[in-house]
Amino acid sequence: MLRSLLIKGAMLVAAIAAVLWIGWPVPREDATQAQPERPMSVQAPVATPIVSEAPAKSIAKVNLNRASVDELQTLPGVGPVLAQRMVAWRKAHGRYRTVEELQEVKGIGKKRMEQLRPLVTVKA
Numbered sequence: 001m002l003r004s005l006l007i008k009g010a011m012l013v014a015a016i017a018a019v020l021w022i023g024w025p026v027p028r029e030d031a032t033q034a035q036p037e038r039p040m041s042v043q044a045p046v047a048t049p050i051v052s053e054a055p056a057k058s059i060a061k062v063n064l065n066r067a068s069v070d071e072l073q074t075l076p077g078v079g080p081v082l083a084q085r086m087v088a089w090r091k092a093h094g095r096y097r098t099v100e101e102l103q104e105v106k107g108i109g110k111k112r113m114e115q116l117r118p119l120v121t122v123k124a
Contacts, residue, residue, distance in 0.1 A: 061120055061121040062121070064096040064120050064121070065090065065095045065122055065124060067086075075115075075116055075119055077115055082105070085106055086108075095124070097122060099116075099117055099120055099121070099122055100113075102120065
């Protein structure tokens with residue numbers, strides 16, 4: 001019986017030592033009052049903002065007739081696949097004569113065209 005009490009006492013001491021070593025989380029009263037609980041919400045997807053004409057004039061425009069795939073990827077909404085399509089269209093049709101011809105590239109619709117129009121040029 002004494003042996004079992006010693007074993008139980010040793011287990012209790014080990015448990016207390018483990019709690020002290022790991023640490024016991026104690027909520028601080030002032031921290032809970034400073035930040036009231038908020039209900040969790042689902043975040044809406046983030047849309048790429050359309051760049052207005054004024055800031056676009058201060059940004060160096062990308063020349064569609066000379067830009068590499070890497071340079072085209074710096075444009076908003078243009079990834080590696082779309083950039084490759086833009087270069088492929090240029091190789092197949094010669095050069096871009098107007099910025100509007102960019103809409104002939106698969107993957108560039110009206111919304112993306114509105115984003116890209118102030119950021120690109122078709123200089124020779």
